Amino acid sequence: MPAPLLSLRGMTKSYxxxxxxxxxxxxxxxxxxxxxLGENGAGKSTLMKLIYGVETPDEGQILWHGAPVRxxxxxxxxxxxxxxxxxxxSLFETLTVVENISLIVPGAKSALADRIRALGxxxxxxVDPFAHVHALSVGERQRVEIIRCLMTDPKLxxxxxxxxxxxxxxxxxxxxxxxxxxxxxxxxxxxxxxLDEIQAICDRATVLxxxxxxxxxxxxxxxxxxxxxxxxxxxxxxPLHADxxxxxxxxxxxxxxxxxxxxxxxxxxxxxxxTLRAGEVLGIAGISGNGQADLSRLISGEVRLPAARRDxxxxxxxxxxxxxxxxxxxxxxxxxxxxxxxxxxVPEMTLSDNSLLTAHGQGMLKRxxxxxxxxxxxxxxxxxxxxxxxxxxxAEAGALSGGNLQKFIxxxxxxxxxxxxxxxxxTWGVDIGAATAIRQRLVALRNAGVAVLVISEELEELxxxxxxxxxxxxxxxSPSLDAxxxxxxxxxxxxxxxxxxxxVA
Amino acid sequence: MTGLSxxxxxxxxxxxxxxxxxxxxxxxxxSGVLNLGVEGMMALGAVVGFIVVYHGAGHVMGFAAAGLAGxxxxxxxxxxxxxxxxxxVAVGLAVGILGQGMSSLxxxxxxxxxxxxxxxxxxxxxxxxxxxxxxxxxxxxxxxxLLVTLAIWAMFRYSHLGLVLRAVGENPQAAHAIGYRVxxxxxxxxxxxxxxAGFAGAYAATVYTPLWADGMIAGRxxxxxALVVFGTWLAGRVFFGACLFGAVSLASLxxxxxxxxVPSQLLSSLPxxxxxxxxxxxxxNKRLLKENGxxxxxxxxxx
Numbered sequence: 024m025p026a027p028l029l030s031l032r033g034m035t036k037s038y039x040x041x042x043x044x045x046x047x048x049x050x051x052x053x054x055x056x057x058x059x060l061g062e063n064g065a066g067k068s069t070l071m072k073l074i075y076g077v078e079t080p081d082e083g084q085i086l087w088h089g090a091p092v093r094x095x096x097x098x099x100x101x102x103x104x105x106x107x108x109x110x111x112x113s114l115f116e117t118l119t120v121v122e123n124i125s126l127i128v129p130g131a132k133s134a135l136a137d138r139i140r141a142l143g144x145x146x147x148x149x150v151d152p153f154a155h156v157h158a159l160s161v162g163e164r165q166r167v168e169i170i171r172c173l174m175t176d177p178k179l180x181x182x183x184x185x186x187x188x189x190x191x192x193x194x195x196x197x198x199x200x201x202x203x204x205x206x207x208x209x210x211x212x213x214x215x216x217x218l219d220e221i222q223a224i225c226d227r228a229t230v231l232x233x234x235x236x237x238x239x240x241x242x243x244x245x246x247x248x249x250x251x252x253x254x255x256x257x258x259x260x261x262p263l264h265a266d267x268x269x270x271x272x273x274x275x276x277x278x279x280x281x282x283x284x285x286x287x288x289x290x291x292x293x294x295x296x297x298t299l300r301a302g303e304v305l306g307i308a309g310i311s312g313n314g315q316a317d318l319s320r321l322i323s324g325e326v327r328l329p330a331a332r333r334d335x336x337x338x339x340x341x342x343x344x345x346x347x348x349x350x351x352x353x354x355x356x357x358x359x360x361x362x363x364x365x366x367x368x369v370p371e372m373t374l375s376d377n378s379l380l381t382a383h384g385q386g387m388l389k390r391x392x393x394x395x396x397x398x399x400x401x402x403x404x405x406x407x408x409x410x411x412x413x414x415x416x417x418a419e420a421g422a423l424s425g426g427n428l429q430k431f432i433x434x435x436x437x438x439x440x441x442x443x444x445x446x447x448x449x450t451w452g453v454d455i456g457a458a459t460a461i462r463q464r465l466v467a468l469r470n471a472g473v474a475v476l477v478i479s480e481e482l483e484e485l486x487x488x489x490x491x492x493x494x495x496x497x498x499x500x501s502p503s504l505d506a507x508x509x510x511x512x513x514x515x516x517x518x519x520x521x522x523x524x525x526x527v528a
Numbered sequence: 529m530t531g532l533s534x535x536x537x538x539x540x541x542x543x544x545x546x547x548x549x550x551x552x553x554x555x556x557x558x559s560g561v562l563n564l565g566v567e568g569m570m571a572l573g574a575v576v577g578f579i580v581v582y583h584g585a586g587h588v589m590g591f592a593a594a595g596l597a598g599x600x601x602x603x604x605x606x607x608x609x610x611x612x613x614x615x616x617v618a619v620g621l622a623v624g625i626l627g628q629g630m631s632s633l634x635x636x637x638x639x640x641x642x643x644x645x646x647x648x649x650x651x652x653x654x655x656x657x658x659x660x661x662x663x664x665x666x667x668x669x670x671x672x673x674l675l676v677t678l679a680i681w682a683m684f685r686y687s688h689l690g691l692v693l694r695a696v697g698e699n700p701q702a703a704h705a706i707g708y709r710v711x712x713x714x715x716x717x718x719x720x721x722x723x724x725a726g727f728a729g730a731y732a733a734t735v736y737t738p739l740w741a742d743g744m745i746a747g748r749x750x751x752x753x754a755l756v757v758f759g760t761w762l763a764g765r766v767f768f769g770a771c772l773f774g775a776v777s778l779a780s781l782x783x784x785x786x787x788x789x790v791p792s793q794l795l796s797s798l799p800x801x802x803x804x805x806x807x808x809x810x811x812x813n814k815r816l817l818k819e820n821g822x823x824x825x826x827x828x829x830x831x
Contacts, residue, residue, distance in 0.1 A: 096709075107705075113706060115695045118691070126692065287819075
């Protein structure tokens with residue numbers, strides 16, 4: 024191995040009680056695509072923040088070309104030649120592409136615009152320099168971030184989960200770009216938890232688990248099974264394939280639902296139509312920002328329609344568009360929102376009190392007073408049945424890890440014995456173990472005859488648990504696709520709108 | 529002199545205290561900081577400016593001292609709101625009250641004293657025109673204020689500094705991540721706002737009405753704050769709004785002297801009514817707010 028470009032020695036970083044990184048060693052060779060592989064919460068993002076100077080380590084040393092350096096701000100890292108493409112983009116929405124870039128790269132706007140076009144042409148990253156960022160798609164924004172990094176002429180480019188926002192087709196394009204960059208002498212740190220991607224593009228991999236390094240390997244020499252073992256410390260749970268079931272009664276219908284959001288930059292919804300029957304799982308696929316947020320609020324009742332349009336959302340056979348969330352819940356509807364803290368649970372309240380929020384109808388109220396024993400009993404059952412790792416019902420919701428809190432919220436909603444369950448992003452930021460458990464529960468619920476609607480950006484997840492998939496793109500829904508006979512690439516085409524012409528009513 | 533030509537002649541001078549304070553607050557808010565202490569910074573600037581001019585040091589020194597006084601209060605605000613990440617609304621109100629209290633205390637023995645204002649500088653030919661002629665005969669501070677308006681407009685439209693300030697105001701986390709010093713930039717903006725509020729106060733007490741009376745700022749700082757939103761954080765619209773307020777406040781004087789059949793109380797309250805109505809209209813236009821508004825306004829930023 025040639026002399027490393029970047030070396031880390033004994034990097035340690037704690038946030039309060041949580042030790043995010045513990046004694047991490049890492050060497051990145053020049054001209055290499057180096058993977059940082061690990062589950063959600065393994066400490067990947069923390070490590071990248073240390074390398075990019077966003078955070079400073081408690082202990083440990085960073086060496087650049089063999090010489091120790093101190094990075095106390097991103098400006099320091101950029102001076103060395105480190106560029107970073109963030110998972111949640113660091114672009115300014117009200118500025119144009121060229122204005123965003125001129126914040127980092129010196130030069131006149133017209134000259135910068137020419138360079139943006141030239142780089143876009145060379146690396147397959149075409150984007151209009153004078154477009155406003157808020158008008159760009161997620162994929163285009165990522166291109167802008169990458170171009171912005173490239174224009175600072177980096178030696179090391181860090182990409183944090185770059186494919187999580189891309190449809191399958193765009194992933195190949197991104198990889199071509201990265202290979203061209205590597206051939207041009209740039210080293211790349213590629214953060215991911217997707218094994219196939221890492222095997223496709225990386226020549227080195229450092230595996231993290233619970234903040235520690237569990238292996239430095241060449242990912243091409245190991246099969247996915249061995250990498251997964253290093254990553255999660257045990258065997259990957261087998262994927263589920265639910266058998267088809269006879270169709271039951273219609274539990275949820277959207278009939279030509281239109282919605283114009285208040286936020287002028289949000290996607291309007293138009294003519295959404297879907298039908299969900301008892302005993303099936305319907306998945307809504309799509310790249311984030313295509314209208315999922317408003318769709319989920321319209322179904323949950325957080326956004327209501329005028330009474331005259333009540334039939335655009337129908338549950339259990341009646342128009343509910345004008346009903347509030349509590350009224351919809353009394354019909355047998357339950358809902359797990361995508362943000363656990365704030366909408367799914369109140370972080371400052373105990374688990375017991377969080378149970379009360381939606382399960383108060385389960386015998387927890389007596390003449391308007393709270394029956395604390397019933398509340399605790401419900402919570403304990405939920406903790407036990409859904410394997411929530413927590414000291415007990417009196418623990419604060421905000422103190423639980425993402426995966427455990429999600430298990431609790433899903434458990435709480437399932438314990439309401441709904442006829443219709445709607446889960447938005449069931450496994451966002453949840454570790455693999457908890458994610459598998461949640462998926463198994465969703466399928467079990469379907470087998471028990473419940474209608475389940477899932478919105479997710481993870482295609483693999485949808486293929487695993489859904490009977491049918493519909494794709495949301497720019498506020499339109501695709502026709503229903505059979506999850507057992509449709510290929511991922513076909514869903515991907517709908518995700519980028521390549522198949523929309525003429526097919527959507 | 530007819531009512532109309534009186535209003536046209538005095539409008540810019542009446543608008544200048546609003547304009548200076550609002551332009552300063554515009555820069556502060558563009559950087560993502562909400563300083564509600566404008567009224568207090570103006571009051572302190574007014575009394576300090578008045579005292580310096582009263583003791584014969586001249587208007588230049590008076591304005592310089594007033595600007596420094598405003599900056600000092602702004603520094604206290606910045607220290608608490610940026611340094612300690614205290615709630616900006618609470619700190620702004622507290623600093624504003626402090627400024628007003630200090631101005632009463634310092635100005636106590638100067639109550640009702642008067643000084644001489646500044647001479648008018650007239651544009652040849654134009655100032656001899658009928659009706660609108662008065663518009664072209666203004667004191668030096670008014671002319672400078674017009675230049676400052678133009679400079680701030682150009683800064684946000686063309687300069688790198690303007691771009692950086694907008695970026696810091698929209699998304700401080702991202703600005704930090706690409707290497708900008710968010711807190712330092714916000715300190716700079718807050719200090720600039722303090723100086724401008726100090727100038728605005730000095731203009732009110734040493735030029736517009738060259739006398740000291742406790743409480744003479746009389747809510748102008750609050751109007752200036754409203755003007756920033758009124759102008760959707762754009763210098764040109766803030767200027768237009770300031771002129772409107774200047775004109776309306778003169779109209780109430782004209783109405784009294786010429787005995788218009790309108791109660792003068794109604795006209796005196798017009799600026800405030802207009803503020804409420806316009807704020808209502810603007811805040812209901814979400815597109816306008818989203819495109820020009822400041823996304824992180826009032827939110828503390830810490831690494």
